[in-house]
Amino acid sequence: MRIAFFDSGIGGITVLHQAMRLLPDEDYLFYADTLHVPYGEKRKEEVRKYVFDAAEFIANQDVKALVVACNTATSIAVEDLRQKYPFPILGIEPAVKPAVIESEKRRKKVLVLATKLTLKEEKYHHLVARIDKHDIVDSLPLPGLVQFAEHFEFNEEKVARYLSEQLDSFDTSEYGTVVLGCTHFPYFKDTIKKLFPHDTAVIDGGPGTARNLQRVLEARHLVNQTAQEGTVSFYQSGTKVESEETLRRYRNLLNRLDELQTLA
Ligand code: DGL
DSSP, X not given: OEEEEEESSGGGHHHHHHHHHHOTTSOEEEEEOTXXXXXXXXXXXXXXXXXXHHHHHHHTTOEEEEEEOOHHHHHHHHHHHHHHOSSOEEOOOOOHHHHHHHHHHTXXXXXXXXXXXXXXXXXXXXXXXXXXXXXXXXXXXXXXXXXHHHTTOOOHHHHHHHHHHHTTTSOGGGEEEEEEOSTTGXXXXXXXXXXXXXXXXXXXXXXXXXXXXXXXXXXXXXXXXXXXXXXXXXXXXXXXXXXXXHHHHHHHHHHHHHHHHHHO
């Protein structure tokens, strides 16, 4: 049985990549809702419908767990999905807690980068209200980064220009931690890092989600016991990806993330 990863687009591959490092023997199914990306700019009800449609398709694919590798989808649907399906369902949310702990020690602030919808949602506001006792958390939506990633545009100059514009009204030296609260953003981690002081930490929830997945699979005795090299199949909005060109692009992203990881 496979482990499914779901996102509006290619962002979830950043989380899948973390899981593959921890659990290399598993078979994975990656589902990108490419027909409806970006979620972050849409209305909550519309996104809910897309997420439930995708989950229904995934539930019919013989999967043993589902990772909602999208902060936006997690914030609006993960609890309801858990009510509906019998297999374990994990989500991802902006890593605000470790960021606040780290920044408080250094008397610095936290900047959460995410989608508009994630930042608007109750789940995010509750999270911040619970953790941010000294009012040090700021936030900024960055829809442009989702667009760049979906167009496989990782050109540093273009991305840096966009980010500089968006950060224009922020004093970047105030931030001890930047949280990548959208799974599309880790592709741009290096470019983001360069816009902040060298000791500003840039973190995301991907590694934590992968560790959670491992814990859950172990606790339920769902870890694959046969020593085999794991496989990944890709789906786009309900259709299996067969095009060699598209498969190559996805695999290149996994390699690109390997390189980023080695550099970090
Ligand atoms: N990758 C998604 C997230 O983590 C959403 C991007 C989008 O579709 O706007 O929030």
